[in-house]
Amino acid sequence: MVAYRTHVLVCAGTGCVSNHSLELRALLDQELRRRKLEKEIAVVTTGCNGFCGQGPILVVQPDGVFYQRVHKNDVPELVEEHLLKGRPVRRLMYVPPEEKEPVPLMKDIGFFGDQMLVALRNRGLIDPEKIEESIARGGYRAAAKVLTTMTPRQVIAEIKASGLRGRGGGGFPTGIKWETCAHAYSEDNVRYVICNADEGDPGAFMDRSIIEGDPHAVMEGMIIGAYAVGAHQGYIYVRMEYPLAVQRFYKAVAQAREYGLLGDDVLGTGFAFDIAVRRGAGAFVCGESTALMASVEGRVGEPRAKYIHTVESGLNGKPSLLNNVETWANVPQIILKGAPWFASLGTEKSKGTKVFSLAGRINNTGLVEVPMGIPLRRLIYDIGGGIPQGKRFKAVQTGGPSGGFIPESLLDLPVDFDRLYEAGSMMGSGGMVIMDETSCMVDVARYFMEFLVNESCGKCTPCREGTKAMLDILARICDGRGQPSDIDTLEELALAIADAALCALGGTAPNPVLSSLRYFRDEYEAHIADRRCPAGVCRALITYAIAPDKCNGCGACARHCPTEAILGQVKQLHTIVAEKCIKCGACHDACKFDAVIRQ
Amino acid sequence: MGKLTPEDLERVGEQVRREISLREGAGRACVTVHMGTCGIAAGARKVMAALLDELEQAGVDDVRVTTSACAGLCSREPMVTVELLGAAPVKYVDMNEQRIREVFREHVLGGHIVKRYALAVGSERMQ
Numbered sequence: 008m009v010a011y012r013t014h015v016l017v018c019a020g021t022g023c024v025s026n027h028s029l030e031l032r033a034l035l036d037q038e039l040r041r042r043k044l045e046k047e048i049a050v051v052t053t054g055c056n057g058f059c060g061q062g063p064i065l066v067v068q069p070d071g072v073f074y075q076r077v078h079k080n081d082v083p084e085l086v087e088e089h090l091l092k093g094r095p096v097r098r099l100m101y102v103p104p105e106e107k108e109p110v111p112l113m114k115d116i117g118f119f120g121d122q123m124l125v126a127l128r129n130r131g132l133i134d135p136e137k138i139e140e141s142i143a144r145g146g147y148r149a150a151a152k153v154l155t156t157m158t159p160r161q162v163i164a165e166i167k168a169s170g171l172r173g174r175g176g177g178g179f180p181t182g183i184k185w186e187t188c189a190h191a192y193s194e195d196n197v198r199y200v201i202c203n204a205d206e207g208d209p210g211a212f213m214d215r216s217i218i219e220g221d222p223h224a225v226m227e228g229m230i231i232g233a234y235a236v237g238a239h240q241g242y243i244y245v246r247m248e249y250p251l252a253v254q255r256f257y258k259a260v261a262q263a264r265e266y267g268l269l270g271d272d273v274l275g276t277g278f279a280f281d282i283a284v285r286r287g288a289g290a291f292v293c294g295e296s297t298a299l300m301a302s303v304e305g306r307v308g309e310p311r312a313k314y315i316h317t318v319e320s321g322l323n324g325k326p327s328l329l330n331n332v333e334t335w336a337n338v339p340q341i342i343l344k345g346a347p348w349f350a351s352l353g354t355e356k357s358k359g360t361k362v363f364s365l366a367g368r369i370n371n372t373g374l375v376e377v378p379m380g381i382p383l384r385r386l387i388y389d390i391g392g393g394i395p396q397g398k399r400f401k402a403v404q405t406g407g408p409s410g411g412f413i414p415e416s417l418l419d420l421p422v423d424f425d426r427l428y429e430a431g432s433m434m435g436s437g438g439m440v441i442m443d444e445t446s447c448m449v450d451v452a453r454y455f456m457e458f459l460v461n462e463s464c465g466k467c468t469p470c471r472e473g474t475k476a477m478l479d480i481l482a483r484i485c486d487g488r489g490q491p492s493d494i495d496t497l498e499e500l501a502l503a504i505a506d507a508a509l510c511a512l513g514g515t516a517p518n519p520v521l522s523s524l525r526y527f528r529d530e531y532e533a534h535i536a537d538r539r540c541p542a543g544v545c546r547a548l549i550t551y552a553i554a555p556d557k558c559n560g561c562g563a564c565a566r567h568c569p570t571e572a573i574l575g576q577v578k579q580l581h582t583i584v585a586e587k588c589i590k591c592g593a594c595h596d597a598c599k600f601d602a603v604i605r606q
Numbered sequence: 607m608g609k610l611t612p613e614d615l616e617r618v619g620e621q622v623r624r625e626i627s628l629r630e631g632a633g634r635a636c637v638t639v640h641m642g643t644c645g646i647a648a649g650a651r652k653v654m655a656a657l658l659d660e661l662e663q664a665g666v667d668d669v670r671v672t673t674s675a676c677a678g679l680c681s682r683e684p685m686v687t688v689e690l691l692g693a694a695p696v697k698y699v700d701m702n703e704q705r706i707r708e709v710f711r712e713h714v715l716g717g718h719i720v721k722r723y724a725l726a727v728g729s730e731r732m733q
Contacts, residue, residue: 010658010659010661010662011658012654012657012658012661012670012671012672012673013671013672014629016629043651046655046658047654047655047658051629068629068630069629069630069633069670069672070672090673091641091646091673092641092642092673092674092675093638093639093640093641093672093673093674093675094674094675132626132629132630133626137622139618139619139621139622140622140626142615142618142619142622143618143619143620143621143622143623143626144619144626145619146619147615148615151612151615154612155612266609266610266618267608267609267610268610270609272609274610274611274612274615275609275610275611275612276612
């Protein structure tokens, strides 16, 4: 055991890796060797830190200094100044929006300070590819406790008492699901547990980050669930679009087998349980439980009607307990700290914490874990850092394509399964896409509908044909060809699809349209009645013009115009030829004098 | 690497716990080796190596070792500041490999200030 004085924790989540954090790591190793510091300072790759928008991220411990947007050219300075001479490099520290002074310590950064970590408790602290580090942070203790001191019935009672609800979207009480599966009849007593890691909502990356940062927490939850329901085989269904998560699962499963944490005799207790990883091709519908199980079986990933639940007849026709990644990751902590502890967090009917990914028009793009019941405003402004460039908040989309939009007037709404549902949206798996005044809600609804049309499996007619019909109408409205009856038709179609679709995916497909109509009907009406896009997004409905009093004839607009649609001599007023203009907006962005008007 | 039993989990965890605790940033003592150009020239790197060696032999996991810049008294380098939790920091001067070992054993582990090498007690805090 070598004593290092400092650890440099390099974030190796997908966000930071795509910003070259692994190259950074190699350079750090090289520079430390050059300075002969390699025996004093260790470089460790960790899972996602959550502050993805600021990547690549380095944290120097025990100093607690947080570095962001580190470039490979910064490495020599960082090593010489901070790691050798103890002088932290201020220019690489995080500066909060609208402030000038950098914040040196990670614990003082608002983004981290306001969070409460349960599912993500090991994020940025352990190397997810080393099982020993997970064990050192308490990993597999809950599995040991369950296998040696608890009966399956007691485990289920504990989960029920905790009030844990499914983190994948539906919010079904986890303990009840476990109990039903344990009691379900199985001829040969075969049961399965499954981890749903088929995260498919646009803008959502909670599960990916949990897997990348701490795969053992998920697997430990599965061991506990398997013991509770009497399963001996588990499956992790993870999409190939998450190569790093897939790789970390493979590695984690192999290490756990080697240590006897999976296999014929888990922890020497005689309980047999193993996990296999199944890779999905990334179809949105495969996140639906019956479609997922069909895919694990090797059949086409299509859902079936669920008059018989999968806890009774799921994978291979056997009782199957399927939970989402985050749900599984919560289980070991509930066992270790007790149901009362978990039930003390959150709101009356939504217990514990929830992981959210913040994306879209927000300063601190990234991953956060907060207690249930936190007001949206705190999540978006205090932790998320607000909207960039001083723009005005318009709406937040929660729950992915199955969810809906929450407008500014409801920003004080507490984040809670039931309250979000009442507001016409849903918790979903925790993706949040933030929109500002430059987003057109009709256009956004069209985007989500297009996604759903592409991802509809086509098995049932309401979803296959209905979503397409809705998309056609939305596209028409955005194109300036909306008809007065369109809003009514959209609503009628939406209700019919919600009623008649086969699976939850189809049933919730109209939600983006319904909730945008609920809160932003005026935008639809402006498109249809006035042929006007209030946010200035829909190209067919906007025109560009040059304000004579502001144009000084610099010619920047004409140089940027790809179609030579702008005429004018230097230092003379310029004009736009409407017939040639393709409304790309290049002139608007190029003008430094706000002389190009979009209307 | 054999199959584990519940008791083995503690043992395996213990082996890496010290590394992990370093990342959590806590500790009952903080030892700062001053690594300005002057300190390095006077042998601060060797002082650091000796200190880490002591740390490893003692097997303690709650002592932080860090570096900082020149303390302003270049003629008395290498300098080391020892800060025990809740106590005023103590500055040591003219350190070498053997002296830092004494300071580590007597002050950091034992809690007694090594007056023969100490410059001052209660100097400015380093962080």
